[in-house]
Amino acid sequence: MTKVKFAVAGLGRIGKIHLENLLQMDQVEVVAVMDPMEECREYARERKIPHIVNTYDELLVVAPFDSVVICSPTDTHADYVEMAAKAGIHVFCEKPLDLSMQRVVEVLKVVKETNIKLMLGFNRRFDKEFRKVHDLVKQGAVGQPHLVKITSRDPGAPPVSYIKQSGGLFLDMTIHDFDMARFVVGKEIEEVYAKGAVLVDPAIGEAGDIDTAVVTLTYTDGTMAVIDNSREAAYGYDQRIEVFGSKGMAQADNNYEDSHRLYTGKGIQGSLPLHFFLERYAAAYKSEMASYVTSLKNGDTMEVDGTDGLRSLQIGLAAIKSLREKRPVKIEEIGN
Amino acid sequence: MTKVKFAVAGLGRIGKIHLENLLQMDQVEVVAVMDPMEECREYARERKIPHIVNTYDELLVVAPFDSVVICSPTDTHADYVEMAAKAGIHVFCEKPLDLSMQRVVEVLKVVKETNIKLMLGFNRRFDKEFRKVHDLVKQGAVGQPHLVKITSRDPGAPPVSYIKQSGGLFLDMTIHDFDMARFVVGKEIEEVYAKGAVLVDPAIGEAGDIDTAVVTLTYTDGTMAVIDNSREAAYGYDQRIEVFGSKGMAQADNNYEDSHRLYTGKGIQGSLPLHFFLERYAAAYKSEMASYVTSLKNGDTMEVDGTDGLRSLQIGLAAIKSLREKRPVKIEEIGN
Amino acid sequence: MTKVKFAVAGLGRIGKIHLENLLQMDQVEVVAVMDPMEECREYARERKIPHIVNTYDELLVVAPFDSVVICSPTDTHADYVEMAAKAGIHVFCEKPLDLSMQRVVEVLKVVKETNIKLMLGFNRRFDKEFRKVHDLVKQGAVGQPHLVKITSRDPGAPPVSYIKQSGGLFLDMTIHDFDMARFVVGKEIEEVYAKGAVLVDPAIGEAGDIDTAVVTLTYTDGTMAVIDNSREAAYGYDQRIEVFGSKGMAQADNNYEDSHRLYTGKGIQGSLPLHFFLERYAAAYKSEMASYVTSLKNGDTMEVDGTDGLRSLQIGLAAIKSLREKRPVKIEEIGN
Amino acid sequence: MTKVKFAVAGLGRIGKIHLENLLQMDQVEVVAVMDPMEECREYARERKIPHIVNTYDELLVVAPFDSVVICSPTDTHADYVEMAAKAGIHVFCEKPLDLSMQRVVEVLKVVKETNIKLMLGFNRRFDKEFRKVHDLVKQGAVGQPHLVKITSRDPGAPPVSYIKQSGGLFLDMTIHDFDMARFVVGKEIEEVYAKGAVLVDPAIGEAGDIDTAVVTLTYTDGTMAVIDNSREAAYGYDQRIEVFGSKGMAQADNNYEDSHRLYTGKGIQGSLPLHFFLERYAAAYKSEMASYVTSLKNGDTMEVDGTDGLRSLQIGLAAIKSLREKRPVKIEEIGN
Known part of the structure; x- marks a missing residue:
């Protein structure tokens, strides 16, 4: 070999x-x-x-x-x-x-x-949770998808210096969710409406960015997705998805440190979600690279290609425009 | 007595x-x-x-x-x-x-x-699940609320004849969610952006209404809520809430027919949510009336009053306007 | 009528x-x-x-x-x-x-x-959780039942004066579990081995009883059930069941005060089980009486009859004998 | 280095x-x-x-x-x-x-x-789930432990040829649970009562072994543990633990293939537990070896030593004796 x-x-x-x-x-x-x-x-x-x-x-x-x-x-x-x-x-x-x-x-x-061959590092597509929902949707388990809900919250904000060069929330963080919104139902986005706020750290606002957002996406077939983001979830990395369709709903939850439940007179307690992306997506990174190597060896189409990068960027730029202009923005306004 | x-x-x-x-x-x-x-x-x-x-x-x-x-x-x-x-x-x-x-x-x-004395029948305020989240928020358990997420889906659409006189999705169904968005964090709404689609039944569209919606609400303090609705969830009545804040998140789930889990070679199965509002809110209706009677007897302020009805209607009318004009609408545009 | x-x-x-x-x-x-x-x-x-x-x-x-x-x-x-x-x-x-x-x-x-007509008040048979597991077993969902596990713990011990005249743990508390063990799989008990301890309150021991127990039951077909009891669970009333069989397993959980989850930096918290039998079995008492009235009116066989009372008592007496004599005891030793 | x-x-x-x-x-x-x-x-x-x-x-x-x-x-x-x-x-x-x-x-x-230095391969002690419960118990989170419950079921029986030389269920399979019963509460076993049956495969019975068991252990302080085993769980590897004590209860659940929930008109479905020990304990094997290497390098006491092997064997032999003689057996009867 x-x-x-x-x-x-x-x-x-x-x-x-x-x-x-x-x-x-x-x-x-x-x-x-x-x-x-x-x-x-x-x-x-x-x-x-x-x-x-x-x-x-x-x-x-x-x-x-x-x-x-x-x-x-x-x-x-x-x-x-x-x-x-x-x-x-x-x-x-x-x-x-x-x-x-x-x-x-x-x-x-x-x-x-x-x-x-070019493959882009949208690692979440290789996470077993998101992939399971994707597969269920593809198999028709929820019928025609009507609504996609993505919750994506980081355990803490990056340094403002990073935000200044990263393109901001929509381009460094939500861009993963934009890709997921396309991936999980295999449909393209037509319109974006973004609403945001500075609730975590005023310095982020001073740097011209937001730290909390709700983004409504409309697919080309008129169905919708909604993403909610925060730079700082006190309880750690929160990465959940839900696809609702004509025949049902598929959800995936966070991955937790462990499954324990402690029952005392005060209530029931359990462990937090895995703290951040290195922990949550450790296996996804491995699967991602395995997919790349396999595609390379077999001469297959890449599971995530350059166009996927282009589309997510378009949606991100549309979100920025929507936030600034306080109106829904069509993807075609961003150009290609 | x-x-x-x-x-x-x-x-x-x-x-x-x-x-x-x-x-x-x-x-x-x-x-x-x-x-x-x-x-x-x-x-x-x-x-x-x-x-x-x-x-x-x-x-x-x-x-x-x-x-x-x-x-x-x-x-x-x-x-x-x-x-x-x-x-x-x-x-x-x-x-x-x-x-x-x-x-x-x-x-x-x-x-x-x-x-x-006038009390309005927003029964969900008396549901133990929503009330628990409300109480946790009020006690500061999640810190400053940043995001409210409400999922509200019916098991099936009402007759089109009903929709024609009810005011449509936003006034007969989402109006409960608008009230909940105000109640759960005790804040007023300033702006509404509504996106909708006809995905369940074309006859609903022909009657001038939608059957699926995502509504983004902005509170007067700049924080946000997002509501997703569908007239038809194949798995029954879906009524969940989540409040995310500076110190954490509080969620409430549906109520289920029972808690059983059946493990077989094919997977794990459980029972569905209680089918519709009569089942889910049976206890809430009882608590609601008890609250009314108690307030009457004690001469107390009503837990839900006329203004609550007025505010929800305003938000509903703003949502209708937003949907028609494809833009965010300020509550003040609706007037008082 | x-x-x-x-x-x-x-x-x-x-x-x-x-x-x-x-x-x-x-x-x-x-x-x-x-x-x-x-x-x-x-x-x-x-x-x-x-x-x-x-x-x-x-x-x-x-x-x-x-x-x-x-x-x-x-x-x-x-x-x-x-x-x-x-x-x-x-x-x-x-x-x-x-x-x-x-x-x-x-x-x-x-x-x-x-x-x-005589009906005995084994109310738990009418609890929706236990009944669901019973029904699943009856429908063959778990195949041939091999193991039944019953957890039954009270939130607090009754007064010692009560214990002195009640017949003790096995006759006032576990007797419900003995009935459940028979009911849930529709099989009779042949042998009992009981192990117990005084861990909650020494006064209970001084009164000649135990407050904590593990009881192994053998059905006439050689399959087994195991019951664990405590007079005092700090977190409230704990009533769970599990039936394991050749094709799978069916479980039922406690009923909780509400379904909320609170995520904070310290972990995830939820509400406790309903505190005691009056809360947990409120609906079961209603169904039980409805069953009795319906059977009376229709001249049907009672869902729980005198023989059910007799059998549970036999098992309870065998458990007491087993505990005293530190050996497995056959039901036939108790006589009829 | x-x-x-x-x-x-x-x-x-x-x-x-x-x-x-x-x-x-x-x-x-x-x-x-x-x-x-x-x-x-x-x-x-x-x-x-x-x-x-x-x-x-x-x-x-x-x-x-x-x-x-x-x-x-x-x-x-x-x-x-x-x-x-x-x-x-x-x-x-x-x-x-x-x-x-x-x-x-x-x-x-x-x-x-x-x-x-000698370390024995009781890998489950290094599983994050069991270790968490162990740690909680050690920290006093459940108070004085009163009852330990261990469920341990394999997805399928090994070949009868294996069983003939392995020592049978209690020595090749339950021995892990005996070790866990000691480990999780840090207490020694004094007495064993074992009840078993051949319910999975008659050939196992013909080979002189059982395939289904309930074992009651008594610790030297009079508290109890109960283990239930099956050689064949249709839904895969079932490895759960629960420690009940004076102040509460700590539980750990299985690890599942993924966390998805699929809601349809027929009910709610989820994925099965990880299929067998290679999947469930992959990380535990890694931690186990890391512990061994670290102890070696630092000259520390081994986390699992020869005595732990000796004790588990004693309990296993007592269980076999109990099963054969149909009575509780003291560990001291096995000798040392």
């Missing part, structure tokens, strides 16, 4: 997760990693990665490999994907490709011309 | 419930009932109600009583309340008082001038 | 419940009640019961009636049933008929000879 | 799990494995284990190592532990050490004399 040769660009929190998962796959060989920080390179050295470099330019020439996993900062994604594509290297890229529609369109053009 | 003398106007489904509950109260004596239909009067005869008449005019003079419970059709509510008020009789009236803001304002003026 | 004429003997806690339920039935007329205590007779007077007397002898002659409901102290049950039977009056009697096997056999002989 | 050098003896199902977990630990180096089967040695070759041999004799001399993980058949455990001990090698051994009390006592004597 020939192993697929991989490089990893960026060994931050997510990069390390992808690297560990790749190292456990029989059909994969990680030949090189790149990170500008010494401590990340040291991390790679302990794992005996053959080639360890400081820059993406070096990475592309240090050794031959079939695929690169891009986990560097968002503003490098577009360039790195293009560079890999032009070198004939397949790409797994963390979302988003870019915050500009125009730039994303350009990159996808290069991807298409170079005929490389 | 002097008993409070009651009359009941209208012995339809709800009228019968209120009558039964009144008959079981030690401090109440039901002296008269009125219904234009013979079978309803026969129902009263079996219960040995002293005076049984055909019309509201007759009712008001057949015997002296302290309070009337109005369960007749919606279009009679305003007149009947006014007539009772002018006769110095206290009133428990099923919601809504009227579908016209102007008429409601007129009636409330008469109520005020005559100094009678 | 001719109404069935009823008398109620004994207006303690349970007597009052039965009286209220009877008063709400259209097909029933309560013509007389008896209680030696003035305050109980006053309670009856407020409900306008036509005949109110002090003694059972008076009751039997004060007015003609079809059926008596016996809720007087346990040591009067046998005599009262016999007296009613000899007067041709049908009987609903609270359990147990008597603590002596011999006396129970005598009474059942009289019941048979006089051809009256 | 010096790595701890490991060997693994036996690469069956459990051996492979331990090997994989060891390979992922930074502080561990697996230097050798032994298995008599070629396919297992091939498995090791793919993982690039330096030394791969056919026999335990060869293993002990092929290279120096600090610890051996013994996952070979039960009848080799005692000899292998002794041989390792005499070679000054620490041991992690799958349970049971042996089916004979005398042989276990001999082995533990050697372990003591040679002063090596």
Whole structure:
């Protein structure tokens, strides 16, 4: 069995997760990693990665490999994907490709011309809970879907410095929910109405963003989805979904630290949801990378592709416009 | 102990419930009932109600009583309340008082001038589930409320003939949720954005109404509520609430037929929610009437008063306007 | 429609419940009640019961009636049933008929000879949770039943004075579980092994009883049931059941004060089970009496009859013997 | 950092799990494995284990190592532990050490004399669910423990050939529950009463074993535990625990495939428990080995030691004696 040769660009929190998962796959060989920080390179050295470099330019020439996993900062994604594509290297890229529609369109053009495979890191599609609901919907278990409800709340707000460059709530956080809204019922969004508020931290408001939101999405068939977000849930990471349809409803709950129940004279107590995405989605990251590697090996269509990145960005930009203009915004207003 | 003398106007489904509950109260004596239909009067005869008449005019003079419970059709509510008020009789009236803001304002003026007590039948406020969440919020258990989520779905659509005269989804069904949104956090609504669709029955659309909706409410303090409705949930009556705040979240679930779980090789099965409002809110109707009677006897402020009816109607009318004009509508646009 | 004429003997806690339920039935007329205590007779007077007397002898002659409901102290049950039977009056009697096997056999002989109907008050058979599991088992949903598990814990121990005359844990509390073990799978018990301890209150031990127990029952087909009891559960009344069989398992949970969940940084909290039997079994008492009245009117076999009382007593006596002799005891050792 | 050098003896199902977990630990180096089967040695070759041999004799001399993980058949455990001990090698051994009390006592004597560390593979102690209940009990959350309830059912019976050499239900399956009964409340068992039946497969009965059991354990302080077992639960692996005490109750539920709920007109459905021990205890096996390695490195007392193996065996043998002699059996009757 020939192993697929991989490089990893960026060994931050997510990069390390992808690297560990790749190292456990029989059909994969990680030949090189790149990170500008010494401590990340040291991390790679302990794992005996053959080639360890400081820059993406070096990475592309240090050794031959079939695929690169891009986990560097968002503003490098577009360039790195293009560079890999032009070198004939397949790409797994963390979302988003870019915050500009125009730039994303350009990159996808290069991807298409170079005929490389591109997969976007919408990890939640590989979470067993969301996937189960998706599968039930696909099997017709709820009939025709009428309403999708997504609750998505983080345990705490990121630093304001991060928010300033991330594109804000709708582009760094809700974008996952926009993708989920499309994925879970396999339908496209036509219109967005976003309402938001600054309730968690005034500094977020001063930075021009919101921290709490309710977003109503309308699919092209007139059915609806509603997403509610908060940057700070006191009880931890809250990630639930519900699809209501003509024949019933499918729900998925959070994953909890454990299932215990303690009954005392004061009431019944249980454990909290898994604290944040690293805990909740640990298995999803593994499945995601396995899906990518399998698709690569079999020459299959990627489960999440560049268009999925484009669509989520469109919805996010429409949400921002809706919030600013206090009106529902059609996706077509965002352009393509 | 002097008993409070009651009359009941209208012995339809709800009228019968209120009558039964009144008959079981030690401090109440039901002296008269009125219904234009013979079978309803026969129902009263079996219960040995002293005076049984055909019309509201007759009712008001057949015997002296302290309070009337109005369960007749919606279009009679305003007149009947006014007539009772002018006769110095206290009133428990099923919601809504009227579908016209102007008429409601007129009636409330008469109520005020005559100094009678008026309670509106927003029964869900007396449901133990909703009340528990309300109490937790009031005690500060979730901190400052940021988001309210209400799911409210009926097991099946009413006849189109009913919808044509009821004012439609927002005035006959969501109006309960509008009241709940105000009640559960004790805050007023400032703005409404309503999105709807006809997904259950095209005849409802032909009658000018919708059967599925997502409504975003903004409170005067900038926090939000979102309501989702459907006229037809295949699995029965779905009535849930969630309040998310700075310190946590409080939820209430449906009430189920029973708690059984059946584990077989095919999965785990359980029973459905109680089928509809008569089952789910049986105890709430009892508590509601007990609250009314107690407030009457003690001369207390009513737990739900005319203003609560007025506010819910305003929100409903704003929702209709929002749906038609495809934009968020301020409550102040509806007038008072 | 001719109404069935009823008398109620004994207006303690349970007597009052039965009286209220009877008063709400259209097909029933309560013509007389008896209680030696003035305050109980006053309670009856407020409900306008036509005949109110002090003694059972008076009751039997004060007015003609079809059926008596016996809720007087346990040591009067046998005599009262016999007296009613000899007067041709049908009987609903609270359990147990008597603590002596011999006396129970005598009474059942009289019941048979006089051809009256007798129903025993094993109210839990009418609880919707237990009945659901019973029905699922009967329908074959779990296949052949292999194991029955019953958890039955009270919120607090009764006074030691009560325990001294009640026959102790196995005869005043577990006897309900013995009946349930027979009912839920429709099989008879052949052998009992009881293990117990005094863990709640030493005074209970000094009175010769235990307050905590694990009882293993073997059915005549070799399958098993296990019951665990405690006189004092800090969190309230704990009444659960589980039937495991060749094709699956059916469980029923407690009924809770409400379904709320409160999520905070400290964990998730919910409400306790309904506190005690009056709350948990309120609906079951109503269904039980309805069943009795319906069986009476239709001349049907009683859902719970004298033999059910006899069998539970046998099991209870076998449990006491097992505990004392520290060995499994066959039901046949108890005699009949 | 010096790595701890490991060997693994036996690469069956459990051996492979331990090997994989060891390979992922930074502080561990697996230097050798032994298995008599070629396919297992091939498995090791793919993982690039330096030394791969056919026999335990060869293993002990092929290279120096600090610890051996013994996952070979039960009848080799005692000899292998002794041989390792005499070679000054620490041991992690799958349970049971042996089916004979005398042989276990001999082995533990050697372990003591040679002063090596020995840990027994009671993996469930490292399951997050059981551990949480253990921790809550230890913290006093339920007060004084009065009753322990353990449900332990396998998804299907092993081959009768396995049962013939395993020691039967109580020694190959319930032995985990006996250990759990001791662990969860930190108390020793004094008496056992076992009742069993052949309900799953007559061939198991013909082999002299049972497939369904209820076992009542009495702790030295007079409190009780009850275990129920079945070789075949149609719905999969059922592993639950409950500790009831003076101040409350702590429970842990199964782990489920996912949390979804599907509501349709027919009822509510959910996913089954994780199918068997490999799925349910995957994380527990990892934690178990981490605990062993950490204790080794730090020179700490092992979390599960030889005495724990001895005690569980005693209880198992007492259960067998109780079943045969149809009476409660004191642990002291088994000897030491």
